[in-house]
Amino acid sequence: MTARVRASAAARRLVAWLAAKAPKRMTVLTHDHPDPDALASAWALALVAHKTAGTKVRIRYGGIVGRRENRTMLEKLDVPAYPLKAGDLDAGLVALVDTQPPFRNNRFPFPKRRRPDIVIDHHPRSPDTQARLAIIDTSAGATTTILAEALVAAGVRVTGRLATAIVYGIGSETQNLGRETSPRDAAAYTSFLPKANLNFLWRITNPRRPASFFSNLARGIRGTFTWKDVIGVHLRELPTPDRVAQMADFLLTHEGMRWSIVTGRYAGRLHVSLRTTSENTHAGRVLRGVLGGGNRAGGHRMIAGGSLEVGQGAPERLWRRAEEAVAKAFLRTRGAARAARPENPFREA
Ligand SMILES: [Mn+2]
Structure with a gap:
């Protein structure tokens, strides 16, 4: 039996907020050295904003994508995420995923700038986190789960590549639904799995590794x-x-x-x-x-x-x-x- 993803109240709130504000441009910022959960949630948020509000979205990160699995994910799935450049956060809205401004594992200029527009995360809330819209849900095992629910709430159809990213994002964050997992993570994982490219998933989880790894x-x-x-x-x-x-x-x-x-x-x-x-x-x-x-x-x-x-x-x-x-x-x-x-x-x- 496959559990179905439900559009949670928070996911519906995100979609309604985006539809009402209809931002022209938005930058989605992940934490530095982003992991699969960060990349998949950024990509899902970009699609939700684009489909509900016509927003032009770019995905940016500080640091590097170094781990070979994650590099393979970027390349095989064509994840549209790129290193942050000076000025990228100056125009349009800024959304943070899988991190919060006070964590300082991201390039949001906290505390100089206090408040991004959107924060979506599953880490415990920092008392100093502020945002026009904050969806912080520690009951989700992965931030990707929250965004998978938003895709459902927005009625957005995903490509096989994004479905693969969602499955890998949730799977790697929870060690295949074993570690700190909720039924919602399992529901998101299993409902996007039929659309995922299993050959790509296999290549991502079994990458060719550089000598430095050994x-x-x-x-x-x-x-x-x-x-x-x-x-x-x-x-x-x-x-x-x-x-x-x-x-x-x-x-x-x-x-x-x-x-x-x-x-x-x-x-x-x-x-x-x-x-x-x-x-x-x-x-x-x-x-x-x-x-x-x-x-x-x-x-x-x-x-x-x-x-x-x-x-x-x-x-x-x-x-x-x-x-x-x-x-x-x-x-x-x-x-x-x-x-x-x-x-x-x-x-x-
Ligand atoms: Mn995460």
């Missing part, structure tokens, strides 16, 4: 540290920051482990991913505590990501100190004493 993977295993049910690694310099999330997911598959924490250096910042198998904690809050106020971190119960500034070209000892500080601060939240010595189980003899 050297990072080797480092990820040889450099692994464990302490009780925590597993982690410092990946050092990376060609793309999303490799920390990928390695954190991978390390968490180690039996007996309940937490994984991975860091990596990119563009002067130390990127950190935290994962847990435990549903009754909140990885997002834990990571914010570890990184300290003023640093970029966001997340959900079981997954969280963030970064802190170390400085482009900073000396090695500063990077090491930052990596050690993050690992130690996290281990202390798990009850480790200051002098606790993690093990290095896969080091070469």
Whole structure:
């Protein structure tokens, strides 16, 4: 049986708002280094605005699309998303998806500019988030689910390419409907699945990988540290920051482990991913505590990501100190004493 997507009240509110305002132009901004959930929701919002109000929409992101799965998604599906350029946010409406201005993992000039026109997100609401229209729904496992409901509310037919993006956006965010999933995510996923291109989905999930992926993977295993049910690694310099999330997911598959924490250096910042198998904690809050106020971190119960500034070209000892500080601060939240010595189980003899 296939559950059907329902046009939620929030989705209907979005469609009515767009129809009433009929904006001529809109820029949809995702978070930096956008993931499939961000790309699919931006694309769906662009189509909803174009079909309901004739809006000319462009999709922009800061950072890079580095992870090979995500690059393949952009290329195979022709996702119309491009790097943000100066001035892109100056004309027309601005909508943020899968992020909020205070998260500072996006290029919206917060706090200089306080309020975008639209914010659609499934991360917990920041007290400083303001928008003319804010749809923040933590009960959705993916932002794409909210936008899939908006497509239904607007009565918009989608292409096979967008259906594929929606299925991959929800599937990758929830690890195929396993992690932090609601019946609404399953309904959106299954109702767009018949329209999706399964061959493209297979190519996206099994991409050809560059040599750097394998050297990072080797480092990820040889450099692994464990302490009780925590597993982690410092990946050092990376060609793309999303490799920390990928390695954190991978390390968490180690039996007996309940937490994984991975860091990596990119563009002067130390990127950190935290994962847990435990549903009754909140990885997002834990990571914010570890990184300290003023640093970029966001997340959900079981997954969280963030970064802190170390400085482009900073000396090695500063990077090491930052990596050690993050690992130690996290281990202390798990009850480790200051002098606790993690093990290095896969080091070469
Ligand atoms: Mn998301």
